[in-house]
């Protein structure tokens with residue numbers, strides 16, 4: 001079926017709530033605290049104080065939820081984290097989990 005075809009299912013799905021995905025940030029020993037805060041502000045649009053709180057929580061507990069998004073938004077943010085981390089040579093990772 002071509003991508004442009006609108007199926008009855010699509011119409012029905014649009015009336016339902018979309019599936020939502022938690023983006024979870026993982027701790028590691030090498031990424032700097034400043035870079036994690038930069039990611040939380042730049043990619044996840046957190047205020048600086050909230051970004052610092054989330055970063056410290058992930059640092060202490062090993063992982064933490066950064067936000068809840070639709071599939072496309074969650075996957076895009078994870079790719080953006082991966083791209084920025086690779087550029088700066090940090091091993092920082094984020095994963096997603098259906099709510």
Ligand code: TYC
Pocket residue numbers: 025026027028029030031032033036055056058059092
């Ligand atoms: N644990 C890192 C450090 O001590 C900081 C850090 C926090 C790294 C959160 C990743 O998701 C992370 N420099």
